[in-house]
Amino acid sequence: MLTTGKVLLAVANERNFAVPAFNISDYAMFNGIVDISEEKNAPLFIGIHPDEVRHIGVDVIAAMTQRAHRSSVPIAIHWDHGATYQEMLTAIRIGFTSVMIDASMQSFEENIALSRKVADTAHAVGLSVEAELGTIGKTDGEAEDGSDAIIYTDPADAVTFVRETGVDSLAVAIGTYHGIYPKTLKPELKLDLLKEIKDRVRIPLVLHGGSGNPDEEIAQSVKLGINKINISSDIKLAYHMKMREVLADEGLREPLSIQPPCIDAMKAVAGQKIDLFEAAGKASLY
Numbered sequence: 001m002l003t004t005g006k007v008l009l010a011v012a013n014e015r016n017f018a019v020p021a022f023n024i025s026d027y028a029m030f031n032g033i034v035d036i037s038e039e040k041n042a043p044l045f046i047g048i049h050p051d052e053v054r055h056i057g058v059d060v061i062a063a064m065t066q067r068a069h070r071s072s073v074p075i076a077i078h079w080d081h082g083a084t085y086q087e088m089l090t091a092i093r094i095g096f097t098s099v100m101i102d103a104s105m106q107s108f109e110e111n112i113a114l115s116r117k118v119a120d121t122a123h124a125v126g127l128s129v130e131a132e133l134g135t136i137g138k139t140d141g142e143a144e145d146g147s148d149a150i151i152y153t154d155p156a157d158a159v160t161f162v163r164e165t166g167v168d169s170l171a172v173a174i175g176t177y178h179g180i181y182p183k184t185l186k187p188e189l190k191l192d193l194l195k196e197i198k199d200r201v202r203i204p205l206v207l208h209g210g211s212g213n214p215d216e217e218i219a220q221s222v223k224l225g226i227n228k229i230n231i232s233s234d235i236k237l238a239y240h241m242k243m244r245e246v247l248a249d250e251g252l253r254e255p256l257s258i259q260p261p262c263i264d265a266m267k268a269v270a271g272q273k274i275d276l277f278e279a280a281g282k283a284s285l286y
């Protein structure tokens, strides 16, 4: 069924697992992600970044919410990295059931002011809000957002931020980067920092840039209170690596010949993530 981010995260926070948020900007990929979530009986966020919305067009969102309504698993359609209040209003109007406001590149005070305004409006229509404090890194030009250097989330600031804004979940910077890690950059999470933040704020925490981190660290982060993990690069890489292989056959032309093996490769990676996040089987809790 179609549901809100708030509903998905409340159960995940109580039962100590993480709901995957897979970013897609293609309808066939969307279907593949819903299929694997249904096969795994796992709750799901479909993450769509404003740039991705521009790519697929706003009308596709209605088709996605229809599929979500018919699904055997709970699904929220999530606006990933909204940058302005106006953008968030658009997201709500076109059918998103969960929104993120990311003012993390602004000053602490500006971040609080905008996140509070978004939260007040979203709450008025029954939706929850994710905000971000600290900045997540960015490995290359293909990565969606972030800064070259990580600014780690300060636990005391996190307490103030959550109290002042009323946001429902918080994306924290604990060592992840958006994009794929180059060989020179070793992914490493500050798990002690995560534990301290979670002990103090208690609300669902979100990990962005979850592609490419060692499985053990991700599993630990779930145990320590991460309840939503955004995966974009890893599934898209699997899809397009396979597509490069398939397209070696120059006789192929039809999307229905080319795409299915790529969708299968993407589903295999998504399935591993669902298991790693302890989300498999959890749809029955809703």
Ligand SMILES: [Zn+2]
Binding pocket: 081, 144, 145, 178, 208, 209, 230
């Ligand atoms: Zn992100």
